[in-house]
Amino acid sequence: MKKIVFFLRIFDNEDYMNDFLNGKIYMNRLSYFRKIEESSESNRADEKEGLCAFWQPESGVFKVNGHTLTDFAAPIEMRLNHSDNLHVFCLFAGATNASNLSDQSKLSEIKNDLSVSKECAELGDYYVLIHNTPAFIKRMVKAIKTRNFLGSTGLVNYYDPNSFSGEFYNRPAFNKQDNYKQDNYKHQKEYRFAVDTQVVGDDALVLDIGDIRDIASISDTWDVKIDLKFSNMRKSV
Template sequence: MKSQIPNDATAFLLKFVKPEYENDFIQGKLRMNPLSYFIEREKETGDRGVGDALEASAVYADVEMTLMDPETDEVLVKGKAERINIHSNDRIKSPVLCMYSVDKDVLQVSSEDESSIEVFPQIEKNELEKLISDFGDNMLIINAKLFMDRVKEKCEELQIDFKAGKVKYYDFSKNYSDRVSKYLDLDSSDICFIKDDYFKAQNEYRLLLENVSTESYHILDIGDISDLVTKFKISDFFSGRYKIILKKEMIEVGTEGFK
């Protein structure tokens, strides 16, 4: 039997959280910041890690630009821009919950049988150091499948539309066709699941509320989830000392675009 984890499977979710906020999360009070929060954080503090000034933006590289007067068609400015970014002022008000996806990209398979897979989490040392530098060493391990089941149930009850799945990372210095095609509708939630390669170490799984808008933050209360959550340290989880046995039926498969 070939030992592997499906490409679209998320075994666990990790929530990097400060100790003073972890109890709220365990109680199911999910604090979700709007995308504008991350944009302003980088702009105001220079913190490019938690902050990202290009959230939910259409980013074009090496663009020929012509600016014309709309009434006379007179060319006002013409030239080449190294980069142009555009975003929707409405979409950046969408609240998001950012987590880390424990999937095939970070799990090394050691053995497998008909019902389970034995794995151990492993990432590069520089990636581990970057995570701890950006978020601290405190985290919660979350059962991905059961967590998303409860999110879905609560959102259906509240008539909230949501999208959940892994962020896709690109080299923003190049105009990849599959990325640019998603820029045709700046109000689409698809644009919120695209980030620069700089953030790739975050291996992000994102939950976004599509028809909720906020300029501060939004609390999605899904009820107590203490049965789904385990407290841990990032440095311990990726130390190579811990093996995990995954039950195949409990791996959330196909969460890309989960609604």
């Protein structure tokens, strides 16, 4: 089980940052991230977003009109059209295994887990640190339920497309490929909210969760520093 210590949200526009602090949560469709140009979006783009299954060539067997098809030249990908209509909101999550927090020998592992990659700085020059993550999640869930939307939350799982073969069932928004090209996504350590409005389209969704300045603050750097001290095998930050 993971313990989330903080969330970090990075913006390329000061107005967007202030809207966020005011509680306006802007959520693009999952299809948006598949369609934008990588070169203009600082590693936000991902053409592999929303897959519900990914099978290695040797594990795929299809039957068409009684004919068995094998020996595929590349992995087989499956995506449900419905997934493109999900609205998603992404945050960097400083998280570590909860068990680490009672083990002083895990200090280096904790610091590594909570570190923010300098590649994240490419996302923008404005940073908001959320120090009360349970409160933020609670407010998001409340806003989703208030509008009678379906929703799910969680850390993103990163899988190696060179070895993984399987299905993601009903969580296509929470699985991303890593190391399938020169750039990768694992360093983003994402926590996501996925909302299903059951409406087809390309438009974004804006949720209003109210001012969050009581649980978040502007940071002057992307490089979050966490001071960890153990006392009687307990953690204090």
